[in-house]
Amino acid sequence: MNIDSSSTEQNPTRGQLERKLSQSIQAFYRQNLGYQPGQTICHLFEQKLAIVIENSVTPTEQFLTDEGEASLAKKVRESxxxxxxSRLQELIEDILEVQVRDLLSDVTLETGRMGIIVVLEETPKVRNPESIQKKKSS
Known part of the structure; x- marks a missing residue:
């Protein structure tokens, strides 16, 4: 099987995609919700993307939690x-150039961490495809 090396060389590396996603997600939250989350880590593996966002709780959610209104803070987060x-899904699809099949997210108000798992239609094309972990066959 011949691989067209010219098209492979034009693709970004896995690390470049992960960094671009991290920076774009931080910018997304800053522009749309008016706050800068902390460190954002993205990791591609097979047809999945895992995202961890530190300090993802907005000042409003933090204020509600501090004032004993955790249930209201959770409702705000759900909203x-x-x-x-859908905007976050579009952002991910634009950067990875693959369709998102499913996007699951949750936040822990106590720690301020958010986790997002994205299931992709296919593995994104990268210059170093061997760097994307594959599940081991038994």
């Missing part, structure tokens, strides 16, 4: 997630 889900 924010519902409102931003």
């Amino acid at each position: 924010l997630d519902n409102l931003t889900r």
Whole structure:
């Protein structure tokens, strides 16, 4: 099987895609919700993308939690997630150039961490495809 090396060389590396996603997700939250989340880590493996966002709780959610209104803070978070889900999905699809099949997310208000798991239609094309972990066959 011949691989067209010219098209492979034009693709970004896995690391470049992960960094671009991280930076774009931080910018997305800053532009759309008016706050800068902390460190954002993205990791591609097979047809999945795992995202961990530190300090993802907005100042409003933090204020509600601090004032003993954790249930209201959770409702605010659910609303924010519902409102931003399709835009975040579009952002991921634009950067990876593959369709998103499913996007699952959750946040822990106590720690401020958010986790997002994205299931992709196919593995993104990268210059170094061997760097994307594959599940081991038994």
